[in-house]
Amino acid sequence: MISNTVPTLEIPHAAVMLIAEDNDGHAALIQRNLKRCGCTNTCLRFRDGQEVLDFLVKVSKSTVPKTMDPHILFLDGCMPKMTGQEVLRHIQARRALQTIPLTIVTTTDDAQELKFFQALGCTHHLKKPVEIPALRQIFMQWPLDHSSPTQG
Numbered sequence: 001m002i003s004n005t006v007p008t009l010e011i012p013h014a015a016v017m018l019i020a021e022d023n024d025g026h027a028a029l030i031q032r033n034l035k036r037c038g039c040t041n042t043c044l045r046f047r048d049g050q051e052v053l054d055f056l057v058k059v060s061k062s063t064v065p066k067t068m069d070p071h072i073l074f075l076d077g078c079m080p081k082m083t084g085q086e087v088l089r090h091i092q093a094r095r096a097l098q099t100i101p102l103t104i105v106t107t108t109d110d111a112q113e114l115k116f117f118q119a120l121g122c123t124h125h126l127k128k129p130v131e132i133p134a135l136r137q138i139f140m141q142w143p144l145d146h147s148s149p150t151q152g
Contacts, residue, residue: 015071017043020052020087021105022079026128030074030105033132037139049075049082053090060096074126077106077117088120103138105130 017034021027031043046052052073077084084104091097103124104117114125124138 018073020046021076049087
């Protein structure tokens with residue numbers, strides 16, 4: 001008998017999933033596949049690069065206890081107001097943000113473009129449409145047990 005259940009991801013409950021994606025369908029697919037993997041963590045959606053960067057800067061400057069720090073950022077490479085590349089440059093320029101695990105979400109497999117994103121601090125790549133096996137692979141590679149990734 002073949003099981004249709006997907007093993008649950010082991011992600012600390014306090015980890016917040018940030019999804020910076022201007023396309024409603026792609027954002028919904030990421031959230032849906034996170035849930036299908038058993039992720040019950042808070043997901044926050046941002047529709048453009050400026051919006052997610054403003055949030056990250058605000059959280060990094062907050063004196064509120066860091067239990068709701070963003071832990072994981074899924075960043076669309078091409079968004080309005082500020083591209084994924086521009087967001088990455090700003091993140092790398094702020095020490096307090098440099099430890100956030102970053103995954104670029106794109107429609108490309110172009111090696112040059114992916115190397116460029118990697119040079120900007122992106123540790124992982126997901127190709128659209130985001131599928132459960134690829135998502136699970138990324139989570140298995142991340143050290144997600146640190147308590148406050150935006151401190152620094």
